[in-house]
Amino acid sequence: MSGHPFPSEAWTGAYADAVNGNPKYREAGKAWTHGSVAMVIAADPDRGLNVEKGMILDVNEGQCRGTEYVTGREAASVADFVIVATYDDWRSVIGGEIDPIKGMMQGRLKLTKGHLPTMLRFVESSRQLVVSASLVPTDFSRMEP
Secondary structure: OOOEEOOOHHHHHHHHHHHHOOHHHHHHOOOOOOOOEEEEEOOEHHHOEOOOEEEEEEEEOOEEEEEEEEEOHHHHOOOOEEEEEOHHHHHHHHOOOOOHHHHHHHOOOEEEEOOHHHHHOOHHHHHHHHHHHHOOOEEOOOOOO
8 A cells, every 4th residue: 555654754744734625624623722632642562663653733723734743642742632542543543433532432542631521522623634634645554663
């Protein structure tokens, strides 16, 4: 499969482009002024992920103003909201098999920083972020070290 390795800096940049190219996200996220969101992939040595990797999205008023690919939960903790999940659960979210809000309610995605009631008010915005992620050409067979 061709595409950007997940997770990677290239994937993170392509994700920002996909978010900004999604008119439904622009509308659904218009009221979001609550800060950046980090998506963190939990360490999994069996998979070759010896440290956590994350993507911080600077989202505001329906657009992504920038992204940063980070290593370690400490680096991701600068975001206003931090969501942590396993590699497999993130892959399922991107593939549309797990709704991000339901995943949080089921404990598969853990909000480790931020205000859950605020996230719950932006269900459609979260769904459109997933739609955007699904549009990124992704290679799940390899990861950046």
